[in-house]
Amino acid sequence: MVNNMSDGEMKMTYSAILRDKDDKKIVRVQFERQNGATLEVAEGVLPEGRIVKQNGYSPDEVKDLEKYLMDNSDDIIARAKVISNPLKWL
Template identity: 40%
Template sequence: MPDEIKMSVSGAVKNKSGQKVVYVTFEDKERSAEGVLPEGKILKNTGFTQEEIKALEQYMISQKDAIIQMARTVNPMKAFLSDGKNSHH
């Protein structure tokens, strides 16, 4: 995977069926994709090829434990509040 792709991780949230999930965003200058764990599926894609999507899905699955651990360190309220401040200026 090229180094320019940035990955960001949401905190764990409950989806519609009440299961805890973590959203993972991959992005570079032109493209972005959003995936979900534990399924390891890309839900939204802008600009990545099918081959790249498969690689991102494999990456999410192979790194699932580490990514979920990262999500545990995310404070959703803190992220929400800092986003809220930025959008009003």
């Protein structure tokens, strides 16, 4: 696999609207960055705005990512709704 990310550059991806084990609507958000040969990943969940899994991020960075999720939750959820409905792709 070829990775075109430079060290320190972060990429964010998000899922469509999903259902969790309690049947609540959620969006999974993943942050990735390259650190030398290591790919560091943090996975968050909206609307909670909480990082649920991570490797390679400091506690302060996790707090910053959670703040980012909360500050941008409306926009991320709106974008997830668009990809959840294939009719809006056209």
